[in-house]
Amino acid sequence: MKLFTIDNEGKFVQFKEREFKENNKEIDLEILLENNPEYFFENNKILIIGRQVTTNLNTFIDLLGIDELGNTAVIELKRDKTPRETLAQLIEYASFIDNLDYEQLNDIFQNYSGEEVGLEEYHQQYYENGASQNISWNKNSKLVIVAQDISKEIKQTSLYLRKKGIDVYCVEFKYFVNNSNIKMISSDFVVGDEEFIRQKVKSETQLPKTTQDKFIKTLNENGKFVFNRLFDFVNKENLLLRWGSKGFSLNLPFENGFVGLCFGYPPTSVFKQSIYTGFEEITKKVNNPEKVIFEFRTELKKQKNFEKARTNLKWIITKKSETEINNFLETIKKLVERIKSEGLKK
Structure with a gap:
């Protein structure tokens, strides 16, 4: 796919696809997705409640989110191609998240956000839910891989896991830069798009506190x-x-x-x-x-x-x-x- 911007003289200026890893670190991808989750997930809002969340095995979850129904979303980010062990990592993280109750999710959220208001109250306002809506916290988990290049091995294995009832999604993004150094990102589901659209401890990284x-x-x-x-x-x-x-x-x-x-x-x-x-x-x-x-x-x-x-x-x-x-x-x-x-x- 070719992308262009139009200059003041009406001429096309091409955006060239670039390797995200060339000038960006994985934390840059974390911040982009953390601040713009709805654009990566087909306009479906995901409330990010933790970044670099520590598991019981002392490993770190890139991003942890909550959807409108209270289900968790475990997000693994790769700034280039996905290695074979990506799914194994994600399933390991999910095995930890699966055992968390509301109070533990609330602790993660409050530590990450720096807010003393509870997750339930914040979630209601974020999704504009009515007071009567019943939320089942962490009843199910979505496993999400976001990468510039989802390998064919990861796609095939993800599709197999979905057939076995595991909610796995793969989102592939493209990174473009033009001669004026204007940057553009596009994203597409390569595994699980229809299902995703249809469905409604401690965080090592905190949002900066205001004054x-x-x-x-x-x-x-x-x-x-x-x-x-x-x-x-x-x-x-x-x-x-x-x-x-x-x-x-x-x-x-x-x-x-x-x-x-x-x-x-x-x-x-x-x-x-x-x-x-x-x-x-x-x-x-x-x-x-x-x-x-x-x-x-x-x-x-x-x-x-x-x-x-x-x-x-x-x-x-x-x-x-x-x-x-x-x-x-x-x-x-x-x-x-x-x-x-x-x-x-x-």
Whole structure:
């Protein structure tokens, strides 16, 4: 296949196919796929929850993903031709992933993303699922090979495994560069395309954490108004902000730990520009959590700007309102006093 761009004079400038490995490392392919999974998988979204995930055999999974139904996707990347042992590697990784429950997947996701929000909540927002949709976590696994050249041996063996009921997919990509050093990638399923389209521990690599300054720059004027007031409140009340890759958690520090009170997100997050409650944190760490959460929830519902978000509440920030931010900060202040009086679980 020949690809061209058109210059200012209306002339064709050819893109020439290149070996990806010539000027790129395997980590470059990891980052490309990590940031653009839907383009490699025929517009099917895959939520990446881990990169370089360590197995019990001290080997490393290039990328670990979750599809819309909660099934895992174990992804092995090769920047050139696939060696014979690629499938053996992938099956070994799958044997490890197959034994993971939701809590372990959640640990991998939180370690990788740097976010303290749970995988279930993030997954719902990412796929825009309704609260009523039932997710079966890790019921099945997809085994995915992405390479510039899928060898005929790998294709043949993958097709055999598919006939035996193992979900194996092979994605082949092509890498092009023109004289202006503009780069282009195309991708095609060579094994398992129709099936893929029809179906709906610790990560060694973390996404970089954001900072308060970077976070504020991503906000619109409504967000800056609300979050700057919140950050001033945090400093005044000696509370703790813990930053993730996109947003933050607001925490009440104790001598022997901390309790998450709520989470803040920018417009670029799947949660949109918002504040979410942290009822799970209170349940895990605070004495008499039912009473504490009931009071917290009741106060927020009175404020009208909070709405239901599965088991939590969320405030999508779309306007500047002194009343709304003042009421929210007053509610957080009451929550802090109540948690201090109840104390932490031992």
